[in-house]
Structure formats: C-alpha cells, structure tokens
Amino acid sequence: MLTTLRYIPACIFILLTVMPGLSLAANDQSLAKAIKTYKSGYNACVEAHRIRSSNLVAAKEKISFYLKKLKEAKSIDKRIMSTTEQNVDRNITQCKTAEEDILRAEAFPIIEKAFNECNKTKKHLSSGAITSAERSFKKYTSFKSQAFALTTSLDKQPGTKAKIKRCDKSGAKLKLALVEVQSIVKAAELKNNMAQQSLTICRNGQSKLKAKTVNKQAINEAKRKLSESMTISSGINFNIEQAKASSKYGVLPIHNTVRASLTETKKCQQSLKFSISKNNKVVSDRLLAKTAAAKKAQEQKSLKEKVAKDLANKQRAEKLKLENELAEKKKQDALIIEQENKRKEALAKAGAIKKQKADEFALKKAAKEAQKTKNDATKKKSTADWRNLVEEKASTSDKSKSDTKQSSTKKDWTNLAPVNKN
Secondary structure, eight states: OHHHHHTSOHHHHHHHHHHHHHHHHHHHHHHHHHHHHHHHHHHHHHHHHHHTTTOHHHHHHHHHHHHHHHHHHHHHOGGGGTOOGGGHHHHHHHHHHHHHHHHHHHHHHHHHHHHHHHHHHHHHHHHTOHHHHHHHHHHHHHHHHHHHHHOTTGGGSHHHHHHHHHHHHHHHHHHHHHHHHHHHHHHHHHHHHHHHHHHHHHHHHHHTTOSSSOOHHHHHHHHHHHHHHHHHHHTOOOOHHHHHHHOTTOSOHHHHHHHHHHHHHHHHHHHHHHHHHHHHHHHHHHHHHHHHHHHHHHHHHHHHHHHHHHHHHHHHHHHHHHHHHHHHHHHHHHHHHHHHHHHHHHHHHHHHHHHHHHHHHHHHHHHHHHHHHHHHHHHHHHHHHHHHHHHHHTTTSOHHHHHHHHHHHHHHHHHTSOOOOO
C-alpha cells in the first residue's frame, strides 16, 4: 500500500485528501435544500389539520400539497425522513397524524353508512327477511371496504372497533341463515325447475297447433303434451302462504318465482286445453264437411252412374228396339219380298195358267170353232137334210108334230151353239 502511494502524483494525493470534506459540504447543502422544500409544505399540513372538521375538501387539497412537497424533498435527499434538524422528524410525525385524521374524517361518513347498513342487516335478520339482510350486509361490506381503503386506522377508535365486531357477528349469523335459506331455495328451485319443465312441454304442445291447417295427429300430440305437462305440475306441492308460514324467513324471491312459473304454466295449460277443444271442433267439422262432400260426391257419382246407366239402358233399349224394328222390318221386307215373290210366282203361275187356259181356251175355242164350223157345216147339212126331210114329210105330219119337232130342233140347235166362258 505504501509502495503504491509512493508513485501517486502529488495533485492526485491532494484531491484524495480534500474530497471527503467537499463531499460532506455537498451533502449538507442537499439536506438543507430538502428541508427547505419540506418546510414549504409543512404549513399546508398544519392548516389542513386545523380545518379538517369544517372544510374537508380544502383540508384534503392542503394535505395533498404537503405530501407533494414531502415527495419532492425525498427526491432531493432521502435523509429528510430521519433528520432532526429544524424538528423535521417531529413535523413529519405530526403531519402523518394529521393525514390520518383527515383520512379518518373522510372515511367516517362512509363507515357510518356501513354501520347503518349493518343495523338494517340485524333488523332484517330479526324479521326473517334474509334476502334484504343479505343485500344490506353486502352494502355494509362495500362501505366498510371503501372506508378502510382510505385508512386502516379506523379500528383504532374503541367505539368504531366495537361496532365492527358486532357487525361481523351479524355477518356470521347471516352466513348461517343463508345456509338454511339455501336449503329452502334449493327445494324451491327444484319445484321451479319442474314448473318450467311443465311449462316448456305445454308450450311445445301449443306449437303443434300453430299450423294453418291442424290435423288429428297434431291434436293428439298436443293432448299428449298437455297430459305430460299436467302430470308434472300436479306433482309440485307448493303454496306460497304455506311457504311463508313454514319458514322464519318468510317469502323468499324464489317463492315468488315458483308461483309465477306455476301461474304461467296453468295459463298455458288452460290455453292449450281451449286450443285442443277448438281445433278438435275444427277438425270434426272439417271431417263432417269432408264426409258430407264425399257423400254428396258419391251421391252425384251414383246419380251420374244411374243416369249414365239409364241412358245406356235407354240407348241399349232403343238400339235393341231399333234392331228389333230393323229385324222386323227386314223380316217384313223379307216377307213382303217373299210374298211379292210368291205373288210374282203366283202371278207368273196364274199368268201361265191363264196363258195355259187362254191357250186351252184358244184351243178349245179353236176346237169349238172348228167343231162349230164342223157342226155348222154338219148342222147346215143336217138342217138342209132335215129341212129336206121335213119338207118331204111336212105334208104327211100334222101341224103339232111339226111345231114340236121344230121346237125340239131349235133347242138342239141352241145346244150346239158354242159357250164363251170368258
């Protein structure tokens, strides 16, 4: 070490010996500046503490100014927090107390609100209004937290500490009550869930009947849903008056919820019953109308078939009649033809016969004429001969014989005349 110092230049050695004194002087100046800065805010602290009861807002502003100066002083020299020069340490302690007093003054109205809600909690617990008690205690806790967020020195005051202790006991009682209530709530929630399930099923049944045209299948499905809904709701044993009488906590919000759910479910079921009845009538009327229409259509069809059948029968009868008439006509025509043919045959035969007869007649006539001619000739000859004979015997016969003979001759002569059969 000595060997090393031996080689240090003289100027540097001088600096090394002077520097501690220079450093001490600089530190003194820093602390003095910090104290000066602190003191510039100290009066604000004193004033804040003085007016805290009459003007809390101004007191808060002044204490904020003090704290700002304290912070600045600390940034200049941290020793400000422990120096005894100019009684700074006592001033800081005094201002710390002032700050706490101001914070307590700000927190006091809030903690009073907390105590007010605490008293409400006790009152609600006594009357069994557990929900209101829980709501008030939550407010108490909130206000208490706000007050203690400002300052934790509140419980240093005996009265405040005692009140907080009593309120905490009320909180413990509330916690036990909430356990009991939770059991009641769970039972009620179970009933409410059943009511909601029943309501959901009922509404599902209602949805089956919302179509423009509802059929029998939809109505049956709605009936099934209604029955299912009513089965569930009938299993819910709940009466709000009984719930009120059976519990020291009275009617809880969940009880009103259950009652509302059951009321809504009952309305839904009644509405669904009405809809089912209404749609049953509609479907029934539609079925009757359809049946009537079908019957009418069948009657019209039967009538048309009858008319068609009658027309067909008439047409068939007319056709048959026409056919019969045609057949009869054909038969008559055939008969007429046959008769005509027979007539023609008869005429032809008659003509032949006539011709034959004519021929025979002609022959006969010719024969007669020939015979007549012959007879005439013979007669003439006979007459001549007779005449000659008569004339010969005239003289010898008497007149009567002569007349008789002449008459007889004349008769014979007439018989010999030819006969015309035409």
